[in-house]
Amino acid sequence: MSTEITTDVVVIGAGPCGLFAAFELGLLDIKCHFIDILDRAGGQCAELYPEKPIYDIPGFPVVTGQQLTDNLMAQIAPFSPEFHFSRMVNSLEKLEDGTFKLQTDADETFYTKVVVIAAGGGSFQPKRPPVPEIEQFENKSVFYAVRKMDDFKDQDVVIVGGGDSALDWTLNLEPIVRTLTLVHRRDAFKAAPASVNKMKELVADGKVNFQLGQVAKLDGENGQINHVHLTTDAGDLSIPATRLLPFFGLTMKLGPVADWGLELNDNTIVVDTEKFETSVPGIFAIGDINYYPGKLKLILSGFHEAALMAQAAKAIISPGERVVFQYTTSSTKLQKKLGVA
Amino acid sequence: MKINVTDQAGEKHELEGLEGWRVMEVIRDWGLNIKAECGGALSCATCHVYVDGEWLDAVGAPSDEEEDMLDSVGDVKSNSRLSCQILCSDALDGLTLTLAPSAAKD
Numbered sequence: 281m282s283t284e285i286t287t288d289v290v291v292i293g294a295g296p297c298g299l300f301a302a303f304e305l306g307l308l309d310i311k312c313h314f315i316d317i318l319d320r321a322g323g324q325c326a327e328l329y330p331e332k333p334i335y336d337i338p339g340f341p342v343v344t345g346q347q348l349t350d351n352l353m354a355q356i357a358p359f360s361p362e363f364h365f366s367r368m369v370n371s372l373e374k375l376e377d378g379t380f381k382l383q384t385d386a387d388e389t390f391y392t393k394v395v396v397i398a399a400g401g402g403s404f405q406p407k408r409p410p411v412p413e414i415e416q417f418e419n420k421s422v423f424y425a426v427r428k429m430d431d432f433k434d435q436d437v438v439i440v441g442g443g444d445s446a447l448d449w450t451l452n453l454e455p456i457v458r459t460l461t462l463v464h465r466r467d468a469f470k471a472a473p474a475s476v477n478k479m480k481e482l483v484a485d486g487k488v489n490f491q492l493g494q495v496a497k498l499d500g501e502n503g504q505i506n507h508v509h510l511t512t513d514a515g516d517l518s519i520p521a522t523r524l525l526p527f528f529g530l531t532m533k534l535g536p537v538a539d540w541g542l543e544l545n546d547n548t549i550v551v552d553t554e555k556f557e558t559s560v561p562g563i564f565a566i567g568d569i570n571y572y573p574g575k576l577k578l579i580l581s582g583f584h585e586a587a588l589m590a591q592a593a594k595a596i597i598s599p600g601e602r603v604v605f606q607y608t609t610s611s612t613k614l615q616k617k618l619g620v621a
Numbered sequence: 622m623k624i625n626v627t628d629q630a631g632e633k634h635e636l637e638g639l640e641g642w643r644v645m646e647v648i649r650d651w652g653l654n655i656k657a658e659c660g661g662a663l664s665c666a667t668c669h670v671y672v673d674g675e676w677l678d679a680v681g682a683p684s685d686e687e688e689d690m691l692d693s694v695g696d697v698k699s700n701s702r703l704s705c706q707i708l709c710s711d712a713l714d715g716l717t718l719t720l721a722p723s724a725a726k727d
């Protein structure tokens with residue numbers, strides 16, 4: 281079902297820089313909607329290094345990627361931004377009346393006065409294993425995520441990987457499939473111990489076939505696989521299969537951002553350093569995705585960029601309204617907005 | 622010190638390694654086809670290389686954390702390493718390796 285949403289600001293990307301932008305916009309009474317391909321906030325911090333410590337956030341001698349994300353979420357909570365997760369912004373165009381129209385792959389259309397691109401290193405997409413011609417089977421019989429369990433009912437399923445996704449789906453799909461083979465390159469798993477134990481029980485009961493090895497080749501036609509060939513220490517092996525689920529984690533790709541007609545510099549979006557506006561007025565770019573002379577790809581830089589962007593966005597959203605500069609420490613007006621006064 | 626790198630296209634390159642730098646940084650700074658998405662933080666496995674047999678002892682075995690990261694690529698071999706976890710040193714002068722397909726940029 282298609283949905284239409286009209287708002288002041290759409291922020292593309294809920295990484296640390298986009299999240300802080302919601303705070304700076306909120307102080308100026310501007311509400312925003314977030315769109316992110318991930319299923320949660322935090323961008324690189326949450327996806328690539330949730331447990332690794334960051335040492336260069338002002339005021340935090342040390343904070344992990346996940347803690348920083350949680351703190352940013354708490355900081356912007358008073359402004360109730362709305363999150364639209366697990367969808368990618370595919371297209372962005374400026375309409376004749378100056379508003380922007382954005383479309384997502386979840387069949388939503390957003391109409392907004394201002395767009396803030398905080399897309400970081402690009403959209404996160406599943407890592408594709410280097411298997412010849414795997415593309416021709418993708419989304420027909422090879423999937424990188426389970427959207428509908430029904431697609432796997434009574435199928436011969438091969439799951440590849442040793443992390444939580446591989447183990448979770450092995451356990452979830454086992455009761456409904458015809459056969460299930462789990463393939464991993466070694467006998468150690470980086471998943472919740474309880475899941476690993478349960479999987480081992482299913483293997484012992486003969487309900488799951490576990491193979492040490494890697495996928496080398498796929499057989500099939502018209503997008504439908506019929507055999508998965510494995511290389512194993514004991515030699516090559518061919519397994520009858522109608523569905524393949526490789527779970528190798530995520531990687532970042534610039535993706536559709538490149539096609540929006542904005543001035544680019546080597547996969548980043550050129551902005552000015554006064555407003556962090558792109559070559560199209562009303563579209564701003566902050567954080568890792570932008571480029572200007574001297575740019576440092578640091579979270580700290582994105583925070584600064586968000587503050588200046590918000591002032592410029594205010595002038596577009598409420599033209600003619602005078603913005604008085606205030607500190608959060610001393611302004612009761614700002615403190616009221618934050619719910620602390 | 623020198624590092625000998627064969628890229629995914631089979632082309633050979635002799636790179637000047639800097640003592641104390643990571644092998645990944647040298648390969649990246651020479652502009653070869655390595656994505657190294659996380660910049661050496663052991664969070665991406667897009668700096669995956671195959672170390673030549675005769676150098677395996679000198680570079681040592683991968684840590685458990687590195688093994689976990691190697692799970693996220695589909696072209697691991699027994700001589701697989703993440704090049705951001707190998708530090709340049711005189712003991713590795715002449716190190717010979719090949720860039721894995723999964724290390725390629727988009």
Ligand SMILES: Cc1cc2nc3c(=O)[nH]c(=O)nc-3n(C[C@H](O)[C@H](O)[C@H](O)COP(=O)(O)OP(=O)(O)OC[C@H]3O[C@@H](n4cnc5c(N)ncnc54)[C@H](O)[C@@H]3O)c2cc1C
Pocket residue numbers: 292293294295296297298299315316317318322323324325328329332333334335336367368369370398399400401402403404535536537566567568569577578579580582658659660662663664
């Ligand atoms: C291992 C590691 C360690 C790091 N350590 C530090 C450090 O110590 N200090 C520091 O300052 N920085 C560090 N960084 C860099 C820091 O993580 C980045 O600078 C920061 O994440 C950039 O934030 P961002 O909000 O611009 O983008 P990101 O965090 O990349 O978030 C962008 C978001 O946009 C989404 N997105 C992109 N395109 C689309 C689209 N078309 N549709 C929908 N969603 C989209 C993505 O899914 C993502 O969630 C580190 C990075 C890594 C990988």
Ligand code: FES
Pocket residue numbers: 645657658659660661662663664665666667668690703704705706
């Ligand atoms: S550069 Fe990311 S793991 Fe080596």
